[in-house]
Amino acid sequence: MARDGGSRLTAVCFLASYIWLSCSLQRHSLIDQPRLSSFLLLFISGAAAFAASLFSKWLPGADGRFDSEAVLKGMQSSMPHRPRRFYLPCIIFLIVFRLEIIHTVINDFQCTTEGIEAFLPVLLAAHEFFSHRTPPVVSDEPEDMWGDPLEDFKNWLLSSPITLLFSTVLFSYGVFMLGDLTPRSTYFCSTLINKSSYTVLMQWLGVFIDAVVLIMLWRVLSWARTTKSRLRTLGGILILASIGVSALWLSTRISRHHDIIGHHPFKGVGSLYFFDVFSTGLLVSTLIISTALWACDATVLEPTAIATFTSGMMGSIQNVLLIGTYLQPSSGPTLAALSIISVGFIMFTYTNDMRWIVVFKRVFLMALLICIILTSVIFAVAKHKMVDRHPVDDLVYKNRVEADRWLRHASVSTTLKLAVAEYKDRHNGRDPPPNFDKWFEYARKHNSVVIDRFDQMEKDLRPFWGMTPQQIQNGFEKLKGLPDIGIITIANGKASHNRPKDIYAEAVLEETIWIIMPFAEHLPDMSIAINMKERPRILVPWDDVHRLTMAGSQSRFQLLPNRLRPRRGDDSALPESNLMDASRALPGSAAQPYVSAKKFRQLEALACPPGSAARGGVQWDVRDFCTSCVKPHSQGQFLEDWEMFLDPCHQPDIFNLHDFHTTPHLDDLHQDLLPLFSRSKTDSFSDIIIPINNIWAFLEVEMTLFDKKKDIVVWQAPARESRAETRQSLVGGHRHRLVHLVNNASAADEVTMLLGVQADGKTKFQYEQTPTKVANGPLPFEFSFTNSEPCEDANCQLLQREFGFEEARKALDYRYVMLTDSADGGPAHLLPTLRSNSVPVLSSIFREWYTERLLPWVHFVPVDLRYHALHSTMAYFVGLKNRGPINDRPQLTTARLEDARWIAEQGRKWADKAIRGEDMAVYMFRLLLEWGRIISEDRDDLGFKLPE
Numbered sequence: 001m002a003r004d005g006g007s008r009l010t011a012v013c014f015l016a017s018y019i020w021l022s023c024s025l026q027r028h029s030l031i032d033q034p035r036l037s038s039f040l041l042l043f044i045s046g047a048a049a050f051a052a053s054l055f056s057k058w059l060p061g062a063d064g065r066f067d068s069e070a071v072l073k074g075m076q077s078s079m080p081h082r083p084r085r086f087y088l089p090c091i092i093f094l095i096v097f098r099l100e101i102i103h104t105v106i107n108d109f110q111c112t113t114e115g116i117e118a119f120l121p122v123l124l125a126a127h128e129f130f131s132h133r134t135p136p137v138v139s140d141e142p143e144d145m146w147g148d149p150l151e152d153f154k155n156w157l158l159s160s161p162i163t164l165l166f167s168t169v170l171f172s173y174g175v176f177m178l179g180d181l182t183p184r185s186t187y188f189c190s191t192l193i194n195k196s197s198y199t200v201l202m203q204w205l206g207v208f209i210d211a212v213v214l215i216m217l218w219r220v221l222s223w224a225r226t227t228k229s230r231l232r233t234l235g236g237i238l239i240l241a242s243i244g245v246s247a248l249w250l251s252t253r254i255s256r257h258h259d260i261i262g263h264h265p266f267k268g269v270g271s272l273y274f275f276d277v278f279s280t281g282l283l284v285s286t287l288i289i290s291t292a293l294w295a296c297d298a299t300v301l302e303p304t305a306i307a308t309f310t311s312g313m314m315g316s317i318q319n320v321l322l323i324g325t326y327l328q329p330s331s332g333p334t335l336a337a338l339s340i341i342s343v344g345f346i347m348f349t350y351t352n353d354m355r356w357i358v359v360f361k362r363v364f365l366m367a368l369l370i371c372i373i374l375t376s377v378i379f380a381v382a383k384h385k386m387v388d389r390h391p392v393d394d395l396v397y398k399n400r401v402e403a404d405r406w407l408r409h410a411s412v413s414t415t416l417k418l419a420v421a422e423y424k425d426r427h428n429g430r431d432p433p434p435n436f437d438k439w440f441e442y443a444r445k446h447n448s449v450v451i452d453r454f455d456q457m458e459k460d461l462r463p464f465w466g467m468t469p470q471q472i473q474n475g476f477e478k479l480k481g482l483p484d485i486g487i488i489t490i491a492n493g494k495a496s497h498n499r500p501k502d503i504y505a506e507a508v509l510e511e512t513i514w515i516i517m518p519f520a521e522h523l524p525d526m527s528i529a530i531n532m533k534e535r536p537r538i539l540v541p542w543d544d545v546h547r548l549t550m551a552g553s554q555s556r557f558q559l560l561p562n563r564l565r566p567r568r569g570d571d572s573a574l575p576e577s578n579l580m581d582a583s584r585a586l587p588g589s590a591a592q593p594y595v596s597a598k599k600f601r602q603l604e605a606l607a608c609p610p611g612s613a614a615r616g617g618v619q620w621d622v623r624d625f626c627t628s629c630v631k632p633h634s635q636g637q638f639l640e641d642w643e644m645f646l647d648p649c650h651q652p653d654i655f656n657l658h659d660f661h662t663t664p665h666l667d668d669l670h671q672d673l674l675p676l677f678s679r680s681k682t683d684s685f686s687d688i689i690i691p692i693n694n695i696w697a698f699l700e701v702e703m704t705l706f707d708k709k710k711d712i713v714v715w716q717a718p719a720r721e722s723r724a725e726t727r728q729s730l731v732g733g734h735r736h737r738l739v740h741l742v743n744n745a746s747a748a749d750e751v752t753m754l755l756g757v758q759a760d761g762k763t764k765f766q767y768e769q770t771p772t773k774v775a776n777g778p779l780p781f782e783f784s785f786t787n788s789e790p791c792e793d794a795n796c797q798l799l800q801r802e803f804g805f806e807e808a809r810k811a812l813d814y815r816y817v818m819l820t821d822s823a824d825g826g827p828a829h830l831l832p833t834l835r836s837n838s839v840p841v842l843s844s845i846f847r848e849w850y851t852e853r854l855l856p857w858v859h860f861v862p863v864d865l866r867y868h869a870l871h872s873t874m875a876y877f878v879g880l881k882n883r884g885p886i887n888d889r890p891q892l893t894t895a896r897l898e899d900a901r902w903i904a905e906q907g908r909k910w911a912d913k914a915i916r917g918e919d920m921a922v923y924m925f926r927l928l929l930e931w932g933r934i935i936s937e938d939r940d941d942l943g944f945k946l947p948e
C-alpha cells in the first residue's frame with residue numbers, strides 16, 4: 001500500500017519518539033514514584049490526544065478521505081473485526097494491570113530476562129495468523145501481474161501467513177539474543193528473597209497483555225468513524241486508565257504513610273521530578289498518538305515490528321562497536337544476532353508487503369542492512385583481539401612515573417621564600433595565612449614530604465570564601481545545637497573541647513586536642529564543630545556550592561580597599577536565606593532524623609553538576625552493567641583513574657551498589673553549607689575533612705615478610721556490621737555482592753577475564769567470557785562474613801542463610817588483603833594494612849585526609865566497586881599456572897609476584913614517610929590556620945608577608 005506524506009510523518013514521529021524514549025528512559029526520577037508517574041504520564045497523554053483531536057484536519061487519515069478508502073478496504077478485509085462492547089472497560093483494566101506488572105518487575109529487575117519484550121510482534125503475528133485474514137495478495141502489486149510460475153511461487157511464499165509468522169519469529173529471536181550478549185552487573189538475584197521464575201513469568205504475562213491491549217485498541221480505534229473521534233476515544237481511554245492508576249496510588253499512599261513521617265522538605269527534588277514527568281509525558285503522548293494513527297492506517301503489527309527491529313539494530317550496532325573490548329569478547333554471537341535480525345526483518349517486509357519502512361524504500365533498507373553486515377564483519381576481523389602486554393603491567397609502570405611526578409609537585413619548596421611563592425602561585429596570588437612561617441618550620445622539623453600540595457583541603461575550604469564570616473558564624477551557631485557535634489575551642493593559644501557525654505566522642509576530642517596542643521599557640525582564636533558520627537552530613541546542592549565558589553574566587557581580585565569587605569547589598573545570592581529556610585524546616589531538630597535511601601540518593605544526585613549523568617535521576621536498571629559509568633575512570637576493564645572513580649557524578653549506577661547509598665541515612669542531613677568538620681566523606685558532600693579519629697591508623701603491626709605470607713586473597717567482615725536493612729542493600733550492597741560473586745555465584749553468572757593465550761611462541765592476552773563459578777575455581781579467594789555472637793535477630797539469620805559465616809582470621813597473614821568500606825565510612829584497616837607488607841586491594845568510595853596521597857597501582861591495587869575486573873586483576877598477581885583450568889584449558893600465565901611485592905613495599909615505605917602521625921598534625925595545623933583566616937572579619941587583608 002503506497003504511503004502518503006502524512007502517514008510517513010506519523011511514522012517518523014513514532015520512530016523518533018520511540019528512539020528518544022528508549023534512550024532517555026535509562027535514568028529517570030520517574031521510577032522513584034511509579035504509580036504517581038504512570039498516572040501523570042497517562043493523564044498527559046490523554047490530554048494530548050484530546051488536544052490533537054482539535055487539529056485532526058491536518059492529521060493523516062483525516063475525515064472523509066481515509067474513511068471512504070477504509071470502507072473500500074474493509075470489503076477486502078483489511079479492517080479488523082468489529083470490536084465488542086466489553087472492549088473498552090477491558091482495555092482500561094488491562095492498562096492499569098499492565099502498569100502494576102511493570103512495577104513488580106522493576107522491583108526485582110535483576111531477576112528479569114532481558115529481551116522477552118521482543119516477542120510482542122510474534123504474538124501479534126500469531127493473532128493475524130489465527131484470525132484468518134487473507135492478506136491482500138496481488139491486488140496491491142500491479143507490477144507483479146505478469147509474473148512467471150517461479151514468480152508466482154515466490155509471491156505465494158512471501159504472502160503466506162506462515163512465512164509472516166516465521167519471519168517475525170526470526171527477527172524477534174534475533175533481538176532476544178542480544179539480551180544474552182549484554183554484560184550483567186553484579187547486583188544479584190537472591191535465591192532466598194527474590195523469586196526469579198515468578199519475575200520471568202510476570203514478564204511473559206506482561207507481553208501477553210501488551211498484545212491483547214494493542215489488538216483491542218486497534219479494533220476499537222479502527223472502527224471509529226473519523227480521526228477526530230478516534231483521538232477522542234483514545235484520549236478517553238487514557239484518562240480513564242489514569243484515574244484507575246491514581247486510585248491505586250492514593251490507596252498505597254494512605255496505607256504507607258509511615259514512610260513519609262520524619263521527612264524534611266528538601267529543596268530541589270520536586271522540580272527535577274516534574275521536569276522529567278513533563279518531558280517524558282510529551283514523548284509518550286507523541287508515541288501513543290502516532291502509534292494509534294499508524295495502526296489504524298495499517299496494522300498494529302507494523303509499528304510494533306519496526307520498533308522491535310529498531311531496538312535490535314541499535315543494540316546490535318552498539319555491540320559490534322564493542323567487539324574486541326572486554327564488553328564483547330567474542331564476535332560470533334554478535335554478528336549472528338545482527339544477521340538474524342536483518343534477514344528476519346527483510347523477510348517480514350516482503351511478507352507484510354511493506355514498500356516503505358518509515359522513510360526508507362524497502363530496497364534501500366535492504367542494501368543498507370547488507371552494507372552494515374559486511375562492514376561489521378570486516379570491522380570484527382580487523383579489530384585486534386589479542387594484546388601483547390597485560391594492561392595491568394602498563395598501569396603499574398605508568399603509575400610509578402605518576403608517583404614520582406606527584407611527589408615532585410607536592411614538595412617543590414625547600415625554603416620559606418619558595419613556599420610562599422608557590423602558595424601564591426597555586427592560590428591566584430593570595431598570600432598564605434598568617435603564621436605560615438611557623439607552619440613551614442613545623443612541617444620541616446617533622447620531615448613532612450608534602451609541603452605544597454593540599455588539594456583536598458583547598459577544595460573543601462573554597463566555597464567558604466564565598467560566604468561572609470558572619471554567615472559562617474551563623475552556621476556554626478546552628479551546628480552547636482545539634483546532637484553528635486563536638487566543639488573544639490582554641491583561645492589564647494590553648495585548645496579545649498566541650499566535654500561530650502559519650503565517652504567515645506570524648507576520647508576522639510581528647511586525641512584531637514592532643515594533636516593540636518603543640519602548635520596551638522600559633523593559631524588564632526576559633527571554635528570548630530566536629531562531626532562525631534561516621535557519616536558525613538553536609539550535602540549541599542551543586543548549584544549552591546558552585547555559586548559560593550565563584551563568589552569566593554571573585555573577591556580575591558577586588559583589590560580596591562573599600563571593596564574588600566564582603567558587600568551586604570548584593571549578597572542576596574548567598575545562603576543567609578537558606579539558613580533561615582533550614583531552621584524552619586527542622587523544628588528544634590528534635591525529630592528522629594531519617595532520610596530514606598531513595599530520598600538520600602535523590603539528594604546526592606542534586607549535588608552533581610547539571611548535565612552530569614547522575615543529575616538525571618537514579619539509575620533504575622540494576623540488571624545490566626553500566627558501560628558509560630565505568631568508562632571515564634577505566635582503561636579497558638581495569639580501574640585507572642582513582643580520583644575520577646571517587647567522583648560519583650558520572651556513575652549513577654553506584655547509587656545502587658554501595659551500602660552507603662542503599663541504606664537509609666539516620667543522621668541529620670543539611671543542604672546548607674555549614675562549617676562542619678568530618679573525618680571522611682564521599683565527593684558529593686561538603687564537609688571539611690579533618691584528620692581525626694584514626695584509632696586504628698597507627699596501631700603497631702606485626703612485620704612479616706611478604707614472601708612468608710600466604711598466597712591468598714582474604715576479605716572478612718563481621719556480619720553484625722552489615723545490616724541488610726532494605727532489599728536493595730541485601731542484593732546490591734557492596735559487601736553482599738562481593739561475597740555472592742566469590743562464594744555463591746549462580747550457574748548463570750558470568751565474568752569476563754583477561755586470559756593468556758600462546759600465539760607465535762609468545763604469551764598474549766585476550767578477553768574471554770567464563771562462568772563465574774569456573775573463574776572462582778583457580779583463584780585463591782577466601783572471602784566471608786564472620787560472626788562471633790549468637791545469631792538471633794532476623795538480619796543475622798538472613799545473612800547466615802544467604803552467605804554462611806566463617807571463623808575470623810588474621811588478615812595480615814595473607815599477601816593480599818581486600819579492603820572495603822562499611823556502610824558509613826572507609827575501611828578502618830587501610831593504614832595498618834598499608835604498613836604491613838601485604839598488598840591492600842582497595843575498593844572504596846570514601847575520602848580521608850590521606851586519600852589524595854595514595855596512588856593506585858603504586859601503593860595499593862584498586863578494584864572497581866562493580867567488581868567486574870576483580871578476577872582479571874587478581875589473576876595477574878597470583879597467576880593461573882598450575883591452579884586449574886579455565887574455559888577447558890590449563891592456564892599458563894605465571895604470577896607477577898615481583899609487582900605484588902613491589903606494591904606491598906612501596907605502600908609500606910610511603911605510609912611511613914607521608915601518612916604518619918606527624919603528617920596528620922601538619923595537615924591539621926595548616927587546616928586550622930586557613931580556617932582561622934576564613935572566619936575572621938578582615939580575612940582579605942590578613943596574610944603572611946615575607947619580611948623585606
Ligand SMILES: *[C@@H]1O[C@H](CO)[C@@H](O)[C@H](O)[C@H]1NC(C)=O
Pocket residue numbers: 191192743744801802803804805
Ligand atoms: C553461599 O555459600 C556459603 C558458603 O559457601 C553457604 O554456606 C551458603 O549456604 C550459600 N548460600 C546459598 C544461598 O546458597
